Amino acid sequence: MDILHTQLANVQKHLAFVQTDEIDWKFFVQACSWTVTLFESYLLLRQYPLYSKTAPPPALKDSFEPGQFEKSQAYGKDKAKFALFSGLYKQLVDSLLLQFGFYAWAWRISGVLLSAVGKEGYQILQSIVFVFTLYFLSTLPTLPLSAYSTFVLEEKHGFNKTTPSLFVTDLFKSYAIAVVLGAPFLAIFLKIFEWAGDRFVPWLMAFMITFQLSMVILYPTVIQPLFNKLSPLSNADLKARIENLASKLDFPLTHLYEIDGSKRSSHSNAYFFGLPWSKHIVIFDTLIAQSPPSEVEAVLAHELGHWYFMHPTKMLFISQFHIFTILALFPAFLHAPPLLTAFDFPKSVAFAKPGPPTIVAFLLFQMILTPIEAVVSIAMNAVSRRFEYEADRFAVELEDRVRQRLLAKEGADKEKVEKEVSEMSDMGPRLGRALVSLHVKNLSTVWVDWMYSAYHHSHPTLTERLKGLELYEAAKSKKAN
Numbered sequence: 486m487d488i489l490h491t492q493l494a495n496v497q498k499h500l501a502f503v504q505t506d507e508i509d510w511k512f513f514v515q516a517c518s519w520t521v522t523l524f525e526s527y528l529l530l531r532q533y534p535l536y537s538k539t540a541p542p543p544a545l546k547d548s549f550e551p552g553q554f555e556k557s558q559a560y561g562k563d564k565a566k567f568a569l570f571s572g573l574y575k576q577l578v579d580s581l582l583l584q585f586g587f588y589a590w591a592w593r594i595s596g597v598l599l600s601a602v603g604k605e606g607y608q609i610l611q612s613i614v615f616v617f618t619l620y621f622l623s624t625l626p627t628l629p630l631s632a633y634s635t636f637v638l639e640e641k642h643g644f645n646k647t648t649p650s651l652f653v654t655d656l657f658k659s660y661a662i663a664v665v666l667g668a669p670f671l672a673i674f675l676k677i678f679e680w681a682g683d684r685f686v687p688w689l690m691a692f693m694i695t696f697q698l699s700m701v702i703l704y705p706t707v708i709q710p711l712f713n714k715l716s717p718l719s720n721a722d723l724k725a726r727i728e729n730l731a732s733k734l735d736f737p738l739t740h741l742y743e744i745d746g747s748k749r750s751s752h753s754n755a756y757f758f759g760l761p762w763s764k765h766i767v768i769f770d771t772l773i774a775q776s777p778p779s780e781v782e783a784v785l786a787h788e789l790g791h792w793y794f795m796h797p798t799k800m801l802f803i804s805q806f807h808i809f810t811i812l813a814l815f816p817a818f819l820h821a822p823p824l825l826t827a828f829d830f831p832k833s834v835a836f837a838k839p840g841p842p843t844i845v846a847f848l849l850f851q852m853i854l855t856p857i858e859a860v861v862s863i864a865m866n867a868v869s870r871r872f873e874y875e876a877d878r879f880a881v882e883l884e885d886r887v888r889q890r891l892l893a894k895e896g897a898d899k900e901k902v903e904k905e906v907s908e909m910s911d912m913g914p915r916l917g918r919a920l921v922s923l924h925v926k927n928l929s930t931v932w933v934d935w936m937y938s939a940y941h942h943s944h945p946t947l948t949e950r951l952k953g954l955e956l957y958e959a960a961k962s963k964k965a966n
Contacts, residue, residue: 500817586829612844780919790879881913
């Protein structure tokens with residue numbers, strides 16, 4: 486532990502200038518955030534002309550019914566227009582709030598509110614009020630965008646199932662969850678700083694990963710049921726297929742759920758969650774309605790590929806490394822009064838003893854990281870796309886993997902094993918058909934600019950995945966021969 490703290494101290498020595506130099510951090514954040522927003526707008530402008538294409542890629546020319554491709558292009562074009570406007574609008578709002586001292590005002594107001602109830606001087610409590618004041622007030626200007634997206638854009642293209650009352654109910658539920666979970670989280674988060682001092686990094690890392698693992702259990706079992714109903718999968722054929730597949734792979738399946746995603750949208754999905762020894766698979770009712778059991782099984786084979794290659798665990802470690810690097814840089818900004826004065830905080834706050842408010846310094850520090858986070862997101866997308874290819878390959882090679890697993894068992898009957906795995910021989914083509922079907926029915930874009938995709942997409946494009954499936958199938962056939 487001492488070695489870790491020594492290395493972290495060396496990092497802080499190189500950042501010591503932050504605590505003394507008068508740097509125009511507000512201008513830096515404004516310039517960086519506008520640069521990122523304008524770059525994202527540029528990417529949208531690169532992508533936009535592709536929505537004017539009149540025919541799908543050659544590999545998909547037989548996948549669309551008459552009029553479907555035109556609908557997907559129109560949907561993509563409308564979403565791009567909305568994304569361009571909303572991106573610039575949100576940036577303008579954020580920029581105005583930043584320029585006119587909204588953060589300093591929110592800290593002052595939080596102090597006034599606590600003073601009114603006789604709780605003045607409790608920094609952790611004021612920090613919690615400050616964060617929720619920022620959260621609630623900063624979301625108000627974007628509520629019209631959410632309403633437009635749901636009731637105009639999605640409604641126009643036949644996807645919206647959300648009623649106005651459900652929209653409002655979901656909004657208040659989200660606020661309530663933010664308070665119920667966010668307040669204790671922030672209290673413990675800040676208490677660790679107060680208790681550990683500048684040696685907070687390992688303790689805060691331990692708390693963060695504990696919280697993340699707790700959410701793996703709490704979200705699907707406590708939070709999601711507040712918005713959607715999870716019920717046992719009723720489709721007998723699909724249930725038998727998935728349970729059989731899980732059994733052959735020794736996947737620790739505990740529950741198999743169907744979720745009423747159609748309550749809000751016609752879009753479809755499937756995923757799994759849980760701890761290593763107890764997994765739960767959730768399938769949207771829209772997916773069950775849109776695709777035959779054989780194709781849904783192939784989608785789940787892909788998802789099991791993520792489990793087999795431990796992709797969620799790997800992503801967890803990557804995210805923890807990312808968090809560690811952020812926390813390792815933060816101590817220099819934690820004790821930097823010039824940082825707060827640059828964002829209009831009075832000297833009484835910036836130079837407060839024993840130091841500036843931790844939560845204020847941390848939020849401002851997060852803004853400074855804007856350009857770095859944009860680059861990190863591109864790298865994370867690249868890792869995620871690689872994992873998607875691996876999961877696709879797993880589905881294609883599932884027959885061979887299951888065969889090897891079953892034959893390795895003592896007393897295995899080779900003839901019986903071959904009969905059991907023969908039904909998996911076409912899992913790759915089935916997955917390909919499922920992907921095409923999902924894209925077509927969800928009106929997903931099939932023409933994608935490479936730079937736009939690299940920045941925004943955590944999954945390869947449809948044509949890239951289909952090409953990958955073909956290569957995996959060819960390698961499989963070559964190996965068999």
